[in-house]
Amino acid sequence: MTKVIPTTGITIIIVGLGIAGLTAAIECHRQGHKVIGLEKKSTVYQLGDIIGLSENGLKVLSQWPNANGTSVASTLTSLGSELSSVEIFSSAGELKYTIPFGADSPVAGLFLRRSDLVESLYQYATSELGLDLRYGVTVEEYWETATTAGVIVEGAERISGHCVIGADGIYSKTRAIITGDSPEEDAATLLETGGAIFRSTFDASAVATDPDAQWVLQDASTHDRHEIYLGKDVTILMGTMGKGKYVWWNCSHRDPTKATTNWVQAASIAPVLRYIQDWPIAKKLSAVISKTPQGKCFNHSLVTRKPIRTWVSRQGRMVVIGDAAHQFLPHTGQGANQAIEDAAVVAVCLRLASRSNDSSSREEDGVPLALRVMEKLRQVLGPRVSVIQEGSVEAQEVTLEADMDTGTSGDRFNAISRPAWIHCHDCVSHAHEEFSKVVDALNKGEGNCDAYVPTNAPMDGLFHAEDDYILQSKGAV
Template sequence: MAAANERNERLKVIVVGAGLGGCAAALAMHHAGFEVVVYEKIKRFLRLGDSLGLGENALRLLQRWGLHDQLIKIGNKSENMQIRRWQDGKILAVQPLMDMAGYIGHRGDYHDAFLQRVRECGIPIHMGHKVVQFDENKPSIILEDGREIEADVIIGADGIKSLARELVLGFHDAPKSSGYACFRAYFKGEPLKSVPECQSLIQKDCVNIWIGEDKHLVQNTLRDGEEFNWIITHKDTADIKESWFQPGDMDEVRRLVADLDRTIASAVEVTESCLDWKICYRDPLPTWVSRSHKIALLGDSCHAHLPTSAQGASQATESAAVLAVCLKLAGKDNIPLATRVYEKLRFDRVRQSQLNGEDVRDRWHNILKKVNADQEIDPDDVKIKNRWLYPYDAEADTYARWDEMSKIVREELASGNIRPLFDPKTGPVRNLVEYDAFGRPKSSQRNIAIDPPAPQVVVNS
């Protein structure tokens, strides 16, 4: 336990955005004893999206915040997932489902559970209240109707199109094409009951992944076949359009699956409609905190993940926990210390989690290019490597490392020289932390320049 003083003054925290990251932030702040209020521009949330995973690293924290059993009930009940060859469905590897994303459920169902728990805690959520401006020095938010609301600290959990991020960076951060896109579909499984080839996929909860050259498909069955989901990631060079709601071309989808194992291709072919989501990326940010140190970014606004990382929501939950503990340890009169320690504690772990997603995508998309059709593939070469992330306890780690990191930050604040997380002029420079098998840092942080530059951060909505 760190020796730093935990002050009892009740901080006022504004969270901008009531998505999964915003709800996690609200719960973490409430758990720390702060006064929390959430502002969300959407008037009413719909049951949108498709599959979402929550790993043990997130569930450990959510259990402390009173949100655990509800999520387990929602999640996929399959013990294992199968990674298969694209053209014939041959099983290349079998892994525990927890190695992928923990409990996989419908994003909308998980979001409803998060929102319900926030409201149970008595945290106000003001729906239909669009934030149009920030005053970072007070700090305050200004709503579309002209009202201004002040707080001690503001958390920008406003997603991939974050307005708070533009304030923190000082410029508009335009997305760039990653060269990939996803066709996504989620529907009731009833129409599949008349398709003989796919019966093995709809009898009970299951997760299967078909990997091919420059493409892969993830299939998820929920509620014993009542609901069905597939996602195809493929090469795409079309114009960027960051949207979850762009209709997909089912004729193009059917062309993509023409040589796919009939077990899943038969289910894709009878799907009535899908969405076309262009996967975009942004460079790693130089900072997650405003110049006044009073506005901090969290979740997709600063560390969005690829779908193949299966950690976007889990890492946002971790960030919420770390920021809450930092604010608690620093006290109401030292918000800058809290927010700057927060970003330094989080950047390296989040970056490695993001790179995990890029690594597994690239291995899946290239492994079959390197072998003959009759050649055996080492199962380890296609497995998801997320297990190291799960034993980590974000709250405990923050307490353990507070003294070391707060000393560094105090020196930076005193000198006025805040070292960036990423330097756009000289390339990526990050604090690289090596973790042991239990997700604990092996040693103190070290400054390491990456040469050649590390892969770009990919945006997930």
């Protein structure tokens, strides 16, 4: 039976309905807020190859009950890769490491298609919860006062609420409104990393009749495949999903040609075949890559952003989450998970702040306090997001510098690291536990916030990639 949470009377406008925005819509509804979701695209479909959900993200989704008694997390598990391990090879094709994956817990990790994740979130938000999500809507302007906030959409329609959440991606309009940056200043925060990635996912029928490519589907009826091939300046990941229903591959590489930042622009597979042509394992990998259907390969630069000065607007009625606030490289597998954490934490903080006010007036709805606490938990006093963001750039370098053939690659777990401080984190419980502490720190003034000790990131503020997830989850460390 679903627990009924009293409404808060807070109306939240969410701009952008990708992973962050849809999760925010669902979590805000679950916390008793009214939600209006806006998306400029006309459909829910999103391109992309695979996306990883780790336990910290799945903990949130596992609390969403379906009408049939299961959870959204279990639905996603049925759509994702069914893995027992991830295998790491040298460019010569020699198996170097086998990392157990998913064997101890069904929520230890999950890989699935980005489109399947977004579609599942959408279906839950609309079919199960009946949320007001509007597609094909372009936001032209943002505004806020001391008591309200809202947007003006194409056609001059004015939509009002108590709070605006900007989940509109790396090229967010909301972010510049909050920071006050000019378009030139906002563009200057974009950082090229020197890397790029080819991505592809396609139906397995494309390789099913090719004797040289069929190897990728071997034993797919019982388990999926996830393999990583590490070479100097080039990394190939390849595998299957849905017990062999889909084949996927990607290729991270140095980017001397400055690939486009447009991640939905189709690309040729020819450069990938050239990158690996001297690898002893090239024939095996090329057989699969060469079967990629036309229009199913995309190449784009890997970019991130400098941490922005603030996630919250001047009057405390607008906030950014997900890629609009922070852009991760894929090498830590935390882009989706941190977006989910952002969404859950902002929803909880809005609930707690509204409950801490006895007055029901709009002037005292608690929204500015909630958003500032959320920002402090995620980025400032608890710098979880910025540490993981920096760690994703470090992980890219370690991976591209790997030399598995000579055995001098360094830490093998950068290929698929599961540090407990990331994966075992429960962002909802943490927000409940730390909310009043952050409020006290804010009430004492920004200069006194040093007394607050963050508990959601390493004490030294550095990224630690040790694969201690299994030990921590078993209570051994």
